Amino acid sequence: TVAMAQSLPPLEQKERYKVGFPQMESNNPWRIAETKSFVDTAETCNWDLITTDAGGSAAKQVADVDSMIAQGIDVLFLPPREEKPLIPAVKKAAAAGIPTFLVDRSVDPNNAKAGVDYVSFLGSDFIDQGRRVAEWTIENFEGDKAVVVQLEGTTGSSPANDRKKGFDDAIAKDSRFTIVASQTGDFARDKGRQVMETLLQAHPDVDVVYAHNDEMAIGAIQALELAGRKPGEDVLVVSIDGTRDALQAIIDGKMGVTVESSPFFGPLACETMKRYAAGEEIEPWVQVKDRIFTQENAAENVDDAY
Ligand code: GYE
Secondary structure (H helix, E strand, O other), rough: OOOOOOOHHHHOOOOEEEEEEEOOOOOOHHHHHHHHHHHHHHHHHHHHEEEEEEEOOOOHHHHHHHHHHHHOOEEEEOOOOOOOOOOHHHHHHOOOOOOEEOOOOOOOOOOEOOOOEEEEEOOOOHHHHHHHHHHHHHHOOOOOEEEEEEEEOOOOOOOOOOHHHHHHHHHOOOOOEEEEEEEEOOOOHHHHHHHHHHHHHHOOOEEEEEEHHHHHHHHHHHHHHOOOOOOOOOEEEEEEOOOOOHHHHHEHHHOOOEEEOOOHHHHHHHHHHHHHHOOOOOOOOEEEOOOOOOOOHHHHHHHHOO
């Protein structure tokens, strides 16, 4: 027998679609804004939308995909919490003939491939986001030595892996900067605050805090202030996302920069799905372009932030 190359399941062109969006957790404004974007798009794109909340558990997210397959969804928009544990879910959907689009996070490329196991990844370039934060920091940090602490996102998630790589590689080009600690805060404000409190005991002299998302950056600012430090004056805080609280922190002078990572995937999901149903070949990565928010433009963007 000859092994057949797996081909992507087709998507019928029709008036309404049954769509699954298994959200991974809802403990931060980014996730809430993303879910809302899908719910709002259900109206305009004629979706019967099923959403679930895995509460921060990859195992629960896998089970949620299972139940959506059982309910007969036409198409799946999956934000995989971590790169490896969701691969069986992606393969199961493909085997059930359901076209899957990964949204906002990706899976391990060695184990599942766009154009084969799923149609495409819709999302940002996380390596580039980390690189842009590092380059802004190199340009804007005043001083000849910097002790850097990094708060990583969810262990095993694509944005945590890539935002670390992009930042680490770029910051290494300037010998003033030394990363003395890099620990996960699970993309959560509370965890970011707790981890920063602990790290401050070993590194009270920290000059730069790089957080992989704004929620952890806000948590770090709280911990720094509690320890008598002055974010924006004696310590530079930099991060990624572009939430309302982060833009406000920039306006207040407590944060230096946040590189955008947009949660508003609903319209892009609708458009890409329709292109696929029309028989267009979809690029393996539908890349989202990100802005950058600093003192220069935070005030004019804060009202539109989430
Ligand atoms: O930066 C973070 C969220 O996967 C791009 O996940 C997303 C990230 C986002 O929890 O705030």
